[in-house]
Amino acid sequence: MKHNQIALLLLLLLPACQVSPDSTSVIKSPTSNPKPIIAGVPSELQPDTNKLQVNTRPLKIVVEIDKSLSTNQTKVQQPKWQDFQPLLQKLRQIGGELAIGTICNNSNQSFIRLRLEKPLTLPQKPIEPSNNINPLKLPELQAEYEKKLTAYQQQLQADQQQQQQWEQNNTTKIKQFQTKLQLLLNKSVACTRTDIWNAVNRADLFLAENDASWGQSTNRIAVLISDGIDDVKAKFLPMKSKAKVILVNGSANIGSLTSLNPELFESTPAAFRYIIATNGGK
Numbered sequence: 001m002k003h004n005q006i007a008l009l010l011l012l013l014l015p016a017c018q019v020s021p022d023s024t025s026v027i028k029s030p031t032s033n034p035k036p037i038i039a040g041v042p043s044e045l046q047p048d049t050n051k052l053q054v055n056t057r058p059l060k061i062v063v064e065i066d067k068s069l070s071t072n073q074t075k076v077q078q079p080k081w082q083d084f085q086p087l088l089q090k091l092r093q094i095g096g097e098l099a100i101g102t103i104c105n106n107s108n109q110s111f112i113r114l115r116l117e118k119p120l121t122l123p124q125k126p127i128e129p130s131n132n133i134n135p136l137k138l139p140e141l142q143a144e145y146e147k148k149l150t151a152y153q154q155q156l157q158a159d160q161q162q163q164q165q166w167e168q169n170n171t172t173k174i175k176q177f178q179t180k181l182q183l184l185l186n187k188s189v190a191c192t193r194t195d196i197w198n199a200v201n202r203a204d205l206f207l208a209e210n211d212a213s214w215g216q217s218t219n220r221i222a223v224l225i226s227d228g229i230d231d232v233k234a235k236f237l238p239m240k241s242k243a244k245v246i247l248v249n250g251s252a253n254i255g256s257l258t259s260l261n262p263e264l265f266e267s268t269p270a271a272f273r274y275i276i277a278t279n280g281g282k
Helices: 002-019 070-074 081-094 138-185 196-207 255-260 268-277
Strands: 059-066 096-103 112-116 219-225 244-248 263-265
Touching: 059 081, 059 196, 081 096, 081 112, 081 138, 081 268, 096 138, 096 196, 112 138, 196 219, 196 255, 219 268, 244 255, 244 268, 263 268
Parallel strands: 059 096, 059 219, 219 244, 244 263
Antiparallel strands: 096 112
16 A cells, blocks of 8 residues: 555656756657748748658750741730749759740750759758656657757758758859840740741750759650641651640640640640649649
8 A cells, every 4th residue: 555655646746847847857848840041042942840851853844935927816925034933933942954945937946944953951850859758768868869959950050051052053043044034035926937846856855865963853844835837847756755745825726736745725824833733732
């Protein structure tokens, strides 16, 4: 009976000892890790150390813009710089490459290209020992946690510096890309012929480039903003890249592009929203 009373007394006192505000051995319950704030990085790109970043494949996208006169009659809308901004935001989040070209009299021309490297995966903060742990093991577990926490904080600081440099590099690249793209977008719709298949072949050449520099396979997409009316009759070569083809077209007629079995969209923003939604969400 005496032993039972002692055991009961210890059980009543133990919780009070664990939560005493004056105790130096108080063990806190795990809490959500706050986001570290990286200067110059938009809030939506601030890393969340509670979770490792989603391992989404980088995107390789080529956009071919039809500048031929026929698009005036077929109601193909010319894209604007603002249309590309959500797509660029997605590339900042998961990495990737964007190439822009035109469909004109001769579509076998070099692209404007932008490559954004994948963001750094920040380390995951170690979890403090729970207050449900055996009190006899707490000192050892707490010491191990403090050691891991110190290593985590050092690594996080180094990675945050790299992340900030990565963000600054991306901002510079995008500004340079914007200048070149604006010039292309401002070109008049005046091409007298429409060289569809050389545009497709050129897009496939870009998309079929080896992915070794990414360290993993990429998701490959060709976006053709065109009425599909080809009058140059260049030779069509089967696409080696096996890329998804998207056609932005203001009419029901897709011209000579039927053989590509494209996904159809009425506007460029709608097509880009689809790409974003099917490659890691918003």
